[in-house]
Amino acid sequence: EPEVTQTPSHQVTQMGQEVILRCVPISNHLYFYWYRQILGQKVEFLVSFYNNEISEKSEIFDDQFSVERPDGSNFTLKIRSTKLEDSAMYFCASYPSGTGSYEQYFGPGTRLTVT
Amino acid sequence: SQQGEEDPQALSIQEGENATMNCSYKTSINNLQWYRQNSGRGLVHLILIRSNEREKHSGRLRVTLDTSKKSSSLLITASRAADTASYFCAQSEYGNKLVFGAGTILRVKS
Incomplete structure (x- = not known):
């Protein structure tokens, strides 16, 4: 069964450094999302992406965040200058559209640790 | 404002018993979904109920939706x-x- 993959599974970085989290959504899906989950807290929406542009973003998704779909398969989240409070699990999700099912398919997550 | 709040926050039961988790939300919905997360892992979709549905079953799962009370329950x-x-x-x-609630931690003791 097709699945969403994410790399790396764990990223450790120093405060102020740039990180790129990578996701490969399911191939025929059209909507892509990033969510994050700070340890012990709820999963929070960051951004949605459709037709090569951001369709919605949350208040969390400020200027230090950006997303890109550089080719036909990858979907990336870049954090330009990481802060301690960016430490969290970051989940990528995708959704096919047009199927009548609103289920989103989540990747296993990337644990980002900012020191 | 908090949306999609679950209760209880934690639930511990014996194997074979039923587990009921509740969820409340504040705004109008298109549909409400339930996801499961094993410790440190990704989210797995369990079941979806549309705003015009009142109950749905999937295997050992039963979901109800009460739009007048803006609440849903998941029964395992x-x-x-x-x-x-x-x-x-x-x-x-x-x-x-998706706007997630805080979640219910379920522990089933064998």
Whole structure:
């Protein structure tokens, strides 16, 4: 069964450094999302992406965040200058559209640790 | 404001018992979904109920939706140790983003 993959599974970085989290959504899906989950807290929406542009973003998704779909398969989240409070699990999700099912398919997550 | 709040926050039951988790939300929904998360892992979709549905079943799962009370419940029948996980409700708004609740941590003791 097709699945969403994410790399790396764990990223450790120093405060102020740039990180790129990578996701490969399911191939025929059209909507892509990033969510994050700070340890012990709820999963929070960051951004949605459709037709090569951001369709919605949350208040969390400020200027230090950006997303890109550089080719036909990858979907990336870049954090330009990481802060301690960016430490969290970051989940990528995708959704096919047009199927009548609103289920989103989540990747296993990337644990980002900012020191 | 908090949306999609679950209760209880934690639930511990014996294998074979039923587990009921509740979720409340504040805004209008297109549909409400339940997800499961094993410790440190990704989210797995369990079941979706549309705003015009009142009850839905999938295997040992039963979901109800009361739009007048803006609440939903997830019932897991005949629980197993493997059901131990966190369970989240997520309201789906137009635009398809999911707004998650805080989750219920379920522990099933064998």
